[in-house]
Amino acid sequence: MRSNTAPCPRIVIAGAGAIGCFVGGVLAHAGHSVSFLGRPRILDRLRSEGLRISDYAGLDVTLAAHTLDLHETPEVLAHADVILVCVKSKATADIAVQIAAHARPDAIVVSLQNGMGHADTLRRSLPTYDIRPAMVPFNVVPMENGRFHRSTSGDIVIGSGPHALGQTLSVAGLRVTQSNEIEAIQWGKFLLNLNNAPNALSGLTLHAQLLDRAWRRVMADQMTEALRVLRAHGCQIKPTTDVPVGLVPFILRLPTPIFIRVAAKMLTIDPQAKTSMAHDLWAGRKTEIDAFQGRIIAMGREKSIPTPWADALMSAVKAAEQNGASVHSPEILRR
Numbered sequence: 519m520r521s522n523t524a525p526c527p528r529i530v531i532a533g534a535g536a537i538g539c540f541v542g543g544v545l546a547h548a549g550h551s552v553s554f555l556g557r558p559r560i561l562d563r564l565r566s567e568g569l570r571i572s573d574y575a576g577l578d579v580t581l582a583a584h585t586l587d588l589h590e591t592p593e594v595l596a597h598a599d600v601i602l603v604c605v606k607s608k609a610t611a612d613i614a615v616q617i618a619a620h621a622r623p624d625a626i627v628v629s630l631q632n633g634m635g636h637a638d639t640l641r642r643s644l645p646t647y648d649i650r651p652a653m654v655p656f657n658v659v660p661m662e663n664g665r666f667h668r669s670t671s672g673d674i675v676i677g678s679g680p681h682a683l684g685q686t687l688s689v690a691g692l693r694v695t696q697s698n699e700i701e702a703i704q705w706g707k708f709l710l711n712l713n714n715a716p717n718a719l720s721g722l723t724l725h726a727q728l729l730d731r732a733w734r735r736v737m738a739d740q741m742t743e744a745l746r747v748l749r750a751h752g753c754q755i756k757p758t759t760d761v762p763v764g765l766v767p768f769i770l771r772l773p774t775p776i777f778i779r780v781a782a783k784m785l786t787i788d789p790q791a792k793t794s795m796a797h798d799l800w801a802g803r804k805t806e807i808d809a810f811q812g813r814i815i816a817m818g819r820e821k822s823i824p825t826p827w828a829d830a831l832m833s834a835v836k837a838a839e840q841n842g843a844s845v846h847s848p849e850i851l852r853r
């Protein structure tokens with residue numbers, strides 16, 4: 519970034535989808551200069567309807583179409599002080615090449631993606647850039663007519679670095695903090711993302727899935743399996759909530775009436791929320807399963823730890839990607 523104190527950096531959203539449109543919309547609404555790089559599928563809707571951003575706390579704003587700076591080609595990256603990478607895991611290497619081709623060398627590149635290792639992928643093409651991994655704790659639901667609704671709470675955390683970027687990006691409706699422990703924080707979120715696959719296969723909203731004990735047991739069992747693998751690798755894990763990670767599987771296995779009382783905070787989700795993988799799978803798009811269960815399978819192999827849950831969920835999601843999504847029961851996955 520040109521200056522440590524640049525009051526209003528130019529921000530480019532690299533990948534205008536659910537997270538990119540919501541975060542970019544909130545920043546633009548707060549007065550930041552924001553450009554959106556995305557696909558016609560999304561941008562055409564924004565051109566005709568504007569960008570509507572809403573959240574669980576009552577935010578509901580439409581940014582008029584003529585105020586939006588929308589781009590389908592990467593030349594816009596040349597104007598960025600800050601690039602927020604909001605593409606899915608598999609698109610990271612491609613966007614890194616585009617950033618390398620167009621962005622200024624002093625642009626700060628922040629990965630707002632789920633999964634581990636995206637900062638490293640970006641660094642391979644951008645070895646001299648200030649690259650910041652980040653963790654987005656909340657869910658954004660892409661809705662009809664160019665509306666993006668944030669359905670859960672939490673602050674974005676970005677890795678510490680030379681600029682007080684968290685402060686710059688914090689605006690009304692969106693708090694961004696910085697941390698020296700970003701990798702541990704990302705592992706904490708990674709554990710939650712292991713539920714993206716069961717949620718997608720269940721066909722349920724997150725709220726309905728959490729109220730179903732059989733699905734909660736699936737979540738608990740695969741989290742226990744993943745914790746064994748991550749601990750064998752010595753990974754530091756910081757939970758995204760006040761509950762220690764080791765306790766979460768126990769809480770998930772509780773009978774539903776007790777779970778509802780103990781985990782009231784976990785159930786504070788808007789009724790329409792589904793994971794990003796659910797949206798992809800049911801729209802016939804490829805998912806991020808390789809970055810989630812795929813990672814556990816690979817890490818398990820390295821330590822000769824069997825990962826039957828990750829294997830089963832991987833197979834079910836790959837089959838659904840190939841043959842079309844269908845509603846699964848928790849019992850089918852248990853076989």
Ligand SMILES: NC(=O)C1=CN([C@@H]2O[C@H](COP(=O)(O)OP(=O)(O)OC[C@H]3O[C@@H](n4cnc5c(N)ncnc54)[C@H](OP(=O)(O)O)[C@@H]3O)[C@@H](O)[C@H]2O)C=CC1
Binds near residue numbers: 534537613659
């Ligand atoms: N949705 C959510 O609630 C949350 C998502 N995340 C994470 O954030 C990341 C983004 O997720 P999400 O917003 O849901 O994803 P989306 O698929 O909704 O948005 C990404 C968009 O970027 C586009 N894109 C990909 N490559 C390029 C490119 N080179 N140039 C222009 N546009 C491009 C994609 O198009 P195309 O599909 O054609 O490639 C897509 O429209 C993921 O890692 C996800 O796990 C994190 C927290 C919550």
Ligand SMILES: CC(C)(CO)C(=O)C(=O)O
Binds near residue numbers: 657792
């Ligand atoms: C739902 C949430 C916030 C956690 O699993 C998410 O990260 C996603 O939808 O990808």
